[in-house]
Amino acid sequence: MAKESFDKEIQFLRLLALTGGGYDRQQFAGRLGISVHTFDKTVRRLREVSGDADFADLFRYGYADSAEPVLLFLYRAKSMKESESRRLPLLLTSLKGNPQTAAELMDACCEQLPPDAVMPDEKTIRSDLRYLEEIGVVRREPGGRPYRYILNNDLTDCLSRKELIDLYEFVDIMANTQIPSVQGYLLRDNLKKALKAAVPEEEWDDGLLEPFSYKYHYDARILDEAHLYTLLRTIRLRTRISFQYFSPKKRKSYAAKDTNPLFGREGEARRESTLPLKVVYDHQYGRWYLIGAAPKGRFVKFRMEGMVDIAEEQQVPEPYFTLKKADLDERMRFSWLIDTGETVTVRARFYRPANGQADFIEERVRLQGQWGEIVEETPESFVYEIKVNGITEIRPWLRGFGSSCEVLEPAELRQSFIDEWKEIADYYDASV
Amino acid sequence: MMHPFEKIFSYQLSSRLEDTGVYTLTSQERSWLKLMLEHPAAAEALEPRTIEKLRECTLDDGMPDLTGGLEQKAGSREVQTVHPLLGELRSVLRRRQGMRLQCRTKKGKLNDPQPGIPCKLEYSMVKREWYLHWYNSATRSLMHTRLCHIVSAEEVRMARSRYEELSAQAQKRIAEGPRYEATVEVIRVFNAELTRILHAFSCFDKRVEFDEEERTYRIHLTFNGSEGEYVLTKLRFLGKRVKVVEGEYLKNRMRMTARKALALYGAEAEAETGADAAGAGYAAAAGPDVEARTEAPSSADTRPAEPEGSGGLASGA
Numbered sequence: 001m002a003k004e005s006f007d008k009e010i011q012f013l014r015l016l017a018l019t020g021g022g023y024d025r026q027q028f029a030g031r032l033g034i035s036v037h038t039f040d041k042t043v044r045r046l047r048e049v050s051g052d053a054d055f056a057d058l059f060r061y062g063y064a065d066s067a068e069p070v071l072l073f074l075y076r077a078k079s080m081k082e083s084e085s086r087r088l089p090l091l092l093t094s095l096k097g098n099p100q101t102a103a104e105l106m107d108a109c110c111e112q113l114p115p116d117a118v119m120p121d122e123k124t125i126r127s128d129l130r131y132l133e134e135i136g137v138v139r140r141e142p143g144g145r146p147y148r149y150i151l152n153n154d155l156t157d158c159l160s161r162k163e164l165i166d167l168y169e170f171v172d173i174m175a176n177t178q179i180p181s182v183q184g185y186l187l188r189d190n191l192k193k194a195l196k197a198a199v200p201e202e203e204w205d206d207g208l209l210e211p212f213s214y215k216y217h218y219d220a221r222i223l224d225e226a227h228l229y230t231l232l233r234t235i236r237l238r239t240r241i242s243f244q245y246f247s248p249k250k251r252k253s254y255a256a257k258d259t260n261p262l263f264g265r266e267g268e269a270r271r272e273s274t275l276p277l278k279v280v281y282d283h284q285y286g287r288w289y290l291i292g293a294a295p296k297g298r299f300v301k302f303r304m305e306g307m308v309d310i311a312e313e314q315q316v317p318e319p320y321f322t323l324k325k326a327d328l329d330e331r332m333r334f335s336w337l338i339d340t341g342e343t344v345t346v347r348a349r350f351y352r353p354a355n356g357q358a359d360f361i362e363e364r365v366r367l368q369g370q371w372g373e374i375v376e377e378t379p380e381s382f383v384y385e386i387k388v389n390g391i392t393e394i395r396p397w398l399r400g401f402g403s404s405c406e407v408l409e410p411a412e413l414r415q416s417f418i419d420e421w422k423e424i425a426d427y428y429d430a431s432v
Numbered sequence: 433m434m435h436p437f438e439k440i441f442s443y444q445l446s447s448r449l450e451d452t453g454v455y456t457l458t459s460q461e462r463s464w465l466k467l468m469l470e471h472p473a474a475a476e477a478l479e480p481r482t483i484e485k486l487r488e489c490t491l492d493d494g495m496p497d498l499t500g501g502l503e504q505k506a507g508s509r510e511v512q513t514v515h516p517l518l519g520e521l522r523s524v525l526r527r528r529q530g531m532r533l534q535c536r537t538k539k540g541k542l543n544d545p546q547p548g549i550p551c552k553l554e555y556s557m558v559k560r561e562w563y564l565h566w567y568n569s570a571t572r573s574l575m576h577t578r579l580c581h582i583v584s585a586e587e588v589r590m591a592r593s594r595y596e597e598l599s600a601q602a603q604k605r606i607a608e609g610p611r612y613e614a615t616v617e618v619i620r621v622f623n624a625e626l627t628r629i630l631h632a633f634s635c636f637d638k639r640v641e642f643d644e645e646e647r648t649y650r651i652h653l654t655f656n657g658s659e660g661e662y663v664l665t666k667l668r669f670l671g672k673r674v675k676v677v678e679g680e681y682l683k684n685r686m687r688m689t690a691r692k693a694l695a696l697y698g699a700e701a702e703a704e705t706g707a708d709a710a711g712a713g714y715a716a717a718a719g720p721d722v723e724a725r726t727e728a729p730s731s732a733d734t735r736p737a738e739p740e741g742s743g744g745l746a747s748g749a
Contacts, residue, residue, distance in 0.1 A: 136459025183464035283507030358538035403692035
């Protein structure tokens with residue numbers, strides 16, 4: 001079977017998550033570069049996976065801001081043959097706390113499957129067991145042939161109820177605050193079931209499942225974890241890749257393959273090729289980048305959300321990779337994000353809040369100012385200084401402080417702030 | 433090998449297993465946990481004995497190799513992932529009990545202990561810090577306090593009926609809390625940067641509308657009082673790319689910011705050049721405004737502070 005690709009679903013969900021479901025079908029399909037027909041088909045498929053939720057509602061940030069990761073269902077979209085989806089649950093149920101051989105499992109399976117179902121042979125059962133063992137879900141018991149297998153739930157079985165609650169809360173915190181998080185969210189879902197089994201019904205409280213909430217969180221970040229491990233693998237193996245790239249500045253973010261005559265008219269994006277060196281997660285916007293090496297010593301940067309249909313190409317020699325990687329690390333030492341341009345020193349004066357308020361300005365500069373330093377302090381203000389590659393990436397952060405920040409150097413940045421504040425003043429003065 | 437699209441995660445399988453009480457734990461989930469156990473937060477959140485058991489159960493699972501390949505940038509320093517009071521407060525919440533809470537003010541003054549019930553523990557990804565939402569039963573008000581400002585939290589046994597009564601009062605206050613609406617327009621020449629702009633607003637309750645005729649994107653935002661300051665920070669962050677077209681409070685604040693910022697640089701807005709008395713007045717009054725107060729309030733009043741002369745949040749309601 002061809003490897004299932006989720007590129008379409010990812011692009012689709014990202015657009016939904018970013019727009020809060022505000023586009024109509026036509027606009028949506030247009031932006032994705034697919035037909036309305038494909039759009040409807042994708043909606044139907046995702047609805048099925050997500051349990052028929054209303055999409056628009058799903059992507060509005062609820063007032064009760066739940067910690068449930070709405071986009072996780074993408075990772076539940078892998079399809080399965082009908083016969084397999086009936087057989088595997090029976091195997092897993094039989095293997096819970098009860099070591100069994102393949103032959104015993106086959107009997108159990110045949111007994112429980114409806115009479116009209118296709119009965120599995122021992123070879124099928126063995127291949128199921130191999131798969132389950134490979135992904136660590138079942139484990140082979142010690143002893144000779146015939147081998148006996150058991151469901152491997154040691155992780156939850158060895159814990160007391162109190163410990164299980166502690167673990168659930170820990171996983172909840174880490175999945176929500178750390179990168180990467182998809183596996184954490186999947187584990188969290190399984191721990192929910194472990195909790196339900198451990199807590200007696202009369203003591204059950206739904207509050208156990210949502211112990212905390214998280215504010216100002218970038219939901220769509222988990223969509224890019226779909227490509228994360230592929231890319232990390234190619235970095236580890238020093239392998240070049242090729243992929244289709246949709247620059248986020250283009251209107252269309254996904255073009256259907258022209259294997260289907262219906263979509264033949266859609267333009268194909270250019271295929272890019274690079275040697276992956278590093279993946280960068282940007283906390284400012286909740287976005288991911290891939291940085292790769294291009295010919296002539298250049299570095300190229302791609303937004304991971306624009307990369308689809310990634311294919312591994314040939315390996316490069318280790319010394320070549322090491323050289324490129326060391327060069328990149330050096331060039332990125334002063335990147336606010338990923339800029340590898342010329343290093344400049346930025347100096348800005350920050351004004352402390354007046355009226356005897358607590359100094360949240362300095363607190364915020366220390367929290368978010370990366371490796372920059374406070375070099376001068378007075379009761380009213382302080383000067384922050386940082387060596388940084390280019391002024392483009394730090395600019396929004398400085399501007400976010402509004403009139404509590406005055407850029408001192410470089411002159412070019414100072415002037416651009418004056419010009420921009422003038423423009424902004426015009427927006428609002430004109431509207432009086 | 434981490435591969436998040438594994439058929440074991442398929443909804444077809446999980447829906448069949450739903451009512452059986454059977455669940456599956458894969459080695460990639462254990463590997464992820466193994467990685468998280470290395471984080472200093474683990475020792476704060478879990479008993480040493482639990483950590484030991486979990487380490488034992490993940491012995492056979494590989495450690496995801498992220499070093500060298502993955503880097504995080506432009507984040508807030510991770511000051512606090514787990515706070516020591518978290519466990520205590522969670523257990524009061526779970527048991528539905530009352531508490532006496534003693535807090536320091538932002539300036540360090542110690543307040544008298546106050547009675548109340550905890551409502552919700554919340555982590556801010558911006559501040560990288562925990563907050564407690566609670567109901568003060570003496571002043572009958574909703575509070576929002578940084579955990580680092582709480583000196584002590586002592587459980588107070590409380591009859592279930594009393595707890596329910598206080599909880600209902602708190603819910604009523606929450607439901608009554610004002611919600612604000614504003615519309616932000618993407619300035620057309622910056623349409624190419626749409627995804628970046630949408631990403632910046634993606635942590636808010638929003639709806640995006642596209643006007644085909646004018647080729648203009650409008651973002652409708654809904655937020656509560658304590659989120660207002662962060663919306664403002666994002667607007668300043670994006671600068672000239674966006675413009676508030678509806679919502680008087682935000683418009684006023686943006687106007688103030690631009691004028692004050694220009695005064696800092698000794699420049700004036702185009703509209704105010706000339707011997708405009710108001711312009712001179714602003715230069716004289718120029719000083720830092722209170723814009724960076726993201727989620728700062730820890731008093732009962734969760735409304736952002738209003739600078740002089742602004743219309744106040746109420747006008748945006």
